[in-house]
Amino acid sequence: MLATILAWIVGIEHLGIMVLEIWASPKQQAKAFGLSNDYTQQPEARISMANQGIYNGMLGLLIIATTWLFGGTIQLQVWALLLLFIIVVAFYGGLTVGKKVWIMQLLPAVLAEGAVLAVWLG
Template sequence: MTIAIGLVCLVGLEHLGIMVLEMFAKPHQQAKAFSLSEEYARQPEARVAMANQGIYNGMLGLLLISTLWFFSGAVRFQVWSLLLLFVIVVAGYGGLTVGKKVWVLQMLPAVLAEGAVLAAWLG
């Protein structure tokens, strides 16, 4: 159970960190973090798109962590499992379209957390 909680919180914190990068970082930091050209990252449309994506990542991170206080028992595990499955699917697509780095940095932690959640829930 402790491993599951730790991994879920780690995934949640990771998505809060991604939110900070997408919403508040300078264009050169965003370009470096997301393998973009700095010219692209400076475009107003790109900045708005990244900020929009950032709010999704932030809310996902917040949901993963706040589940500790809002739910208990089997419901907590079901919510975690659903949210982590969402991360896995989105990171899978991101790995195909953006780069394989997404599989390692986002999908792998979510898969590990999902495995720990399922083991704690079903075990």
């Protein structure tokens, strides 16, 4: 149950990131991601952020959909793989964007991954 709750938290978080990256105003994006307003208002930046949003949204959707698409060990394996993707990307994001990414994205994914692995391997 804990593994499911933590996986869902990560999934919902990534759907929220998608909303910010695709539909938020440039001002909201600048505030949320620690960017300048000048940057987030550029058409190229808006397109890039929306593209990132699709990736984040699909990860979030897949994590949540895994609840209904798979059961048992396969469900845990899919969650473990998706969470590992997030861990790698969030680790890199913390190095390149800022340490806030480690708290907001890496930590929840690591906790969820730990819970999933404990159930799967335990």
